[in-house]
Amino acid sequence: MTPFTYTAAPARVVFGAGSLQHLGRELEALGAHRALVLSTPEQEASARRVAELLGPRAAGVYAQARMHVPVETARGAREEARRVGADCAVAIGGGSTTGLGKAIALEAAGGAVRFPIVAIPTTYAGSEMTPIWGLTEGGVKKTGRDPRVLPAAVIYDPELTLTLPLDLTVTSALNAIAHAAEGLYAHDGNPVMSLMAEEGIRAAAAALAPLLKDAHDLEARSDALYAAWLCGTVLGNVAMGLHHKLCHTLGGTFGLPHAEVHTVVLPHALAYNAAAAAEAMARVARAVVSAGRPAASAPRAVFDLARDHGAPTALRELGMPAGDLDRAADLAVQNQYPNPRPLERAAIRELLQRAYEGARPD
Numbered sequence: 143m144t145p146f147t148y149t150a151a152p153a154r155v156v157f158g159a160g161s162l163q164h165l166g167r168e169l170e171a172l173g174a175h176r177a178l179v180l181s182t183p184e185q186e187a188s189a190r191r192v193a194e195l196l197g198p199r200a201a202g203v204y205a206q207a208r209m210h211v212p213v214e215t216a217r218g219a220r221e222e223a224r225r226v227g228a229d230c231a232v233a234i235g236g237g238s239t240t241g242l243g244k245a246i247a248l249e250a251a252g253g254a255v256r257f258p259i260v261a262i263p264t265t266y267a268g269s270e271m272t273p274i275w276g277l278t279e280g281g282v283k284k285t286g287r288d289p290r291v292l293p294a295a296v297i298y299d300p301e302l303t304l305t306l307p308l309d310l311t312v313t314s315a316l317n318a319i320a321h322a323a324e325g326l327y328a329h330d331g332n333p334v335m336s337l338m339a340e341e342g343i344r345a346a347a348a349a350l351a352p353l354l355k356d357a358h359d360l361e362a363r364s365d366a367l368y369a370a371w372l373c374g375t376v377l378g379n380v381a382m383g384l385h386h387k388l389c390h391t392l393g394g395t396f397g398l399p400h401a402e403v404h405t406v407v408l409p410h411a412l413a414y415n416a417a418a419a420a421e422a423m424a425r426v427a428r429a430v431v432s433a434g435r436p437a438a439s440a441p442r443a444v445f446d447l448a449r450d451h452g453a454p455t456a457l458r459e460l461g462m463p464a465g466d467l468d469r470a471a472d473l474a475v476q477n478q479y480p481n482p483r484p485l486e487r488a489a490i491r492e493l494l495q496r497a498y499e500g501a502r503p504d
């Protein structure tokens with residue numbers, strides 16, 4: 143066995159249909175008294191429902207979260223938190239909303255003030271399980287790790303995901319699978335994260351077919367959210383490789399949508415790394431087979447999972463201009479970082495071409 147170091151992150155998870163009702167108890171346990179409830183404008187009604195549930199513990203609602211946390215939005219949320227005297231945030235939504243909570247906690251941490259976040263995830267992006275923050279200024283996204291932005295408690299209530307549109311359900315589940323797949327070949331991986339990764343891929347893959355038939359299937363929604371937890375934990379604990387760096391570039395620099403980009407790029411990033419990470423590929427394929435699907439190879443299994451559930455499979459479908467592929471390849475090799483196969487510009491340019499066209503991997 144490869145030697146490893148394992149440090150468990152202090153995360154508290156409350157899981158189950160209807161578990162939103164425990165929010166008050168969770169705030170109580172944190173010693174928090176005035177929560178600023180965060181959401182996107184699209185989910186403001188949910189945020190207001192949460193505020194109502196909290197009664198006097200709600201300091202206000204800030205429904206301005208946006209993808210990639212623009213610094214202006216972060217500034218607005220911090221000012222609002224100060225104005226209403228909030229001592230914690232409740233973030234109900236996907237990665238964008240959790241990210242806004244992290245931006246407030248990061249600044250509070252800079253001033254050595256504790257500002258806990260209770261996250262209530264409604265997508266499968268997994269940000270709630272990571273100490274990773276992101277902020278975008280002038281079109282450039284900066285990310286970093288800080289244990290103080292890790293939510294103090296996470297409430298996973300599958301009932302809140304019943305409204306997640308089907309297209310985002312599929313791409314968000316593939317986003318989760320991407321964390322797990324890269325976690326399986328992480329240079330700093332460990333056996334516990336690998337167990338979680340394999341089980342996360344299985345649960346996500348198994349949830350999609352029933353959800354395609356009935357988006358309100360609560361059991362399948364629970365499986366998908368369980369997968370989000372497992373895969374998010376992997377993302378938070380081990381280093382990601384080429385796939386995540388490419389998606390970061392394509393999302394941040396070219397403005398492509400987050401979950402969709404992950405969905406399109408993953409099969410090609412896995413194909414790039416396949417020969418250098420045989421055991422990880424076998425585990426991805428095994429997880430997909432356990433979910434009752436065929437898996438001739440890991441890259442193909444993931445490609446077929448997206449295609450068969452109606453997700454996009456080509457970057458050109460997402461609006462990526464063909465003329466920017468060269469620049470994307472340049473950016474991808476600008477900084478070296480651990481990846482099973484060394485970063486080779488020509489091969490990455492080819493990977494991007496295949497992703498652009500939506501070619502099915504071998």
Ligand code: NAD
Nearest residue numbers: 182184210236237238264265267269272274303305306400
């Ligand atoms: P998102 O949070 O941007 O949500 C997409 C849209 O779906 C929003 O309009 C949102 O309001 C809506 N939505 C979410 N849940 C819904 C539901 N249940 N019903 C109806 N509508 C719903 O999308 P995302 O993919 O969850 O997050 C993407 C962002 O999160 C990116 O900026 C990404 O970089 C970041 N992210 C960060 C981390 C991290 O560890 N820091 C991890 C994953 C993603």
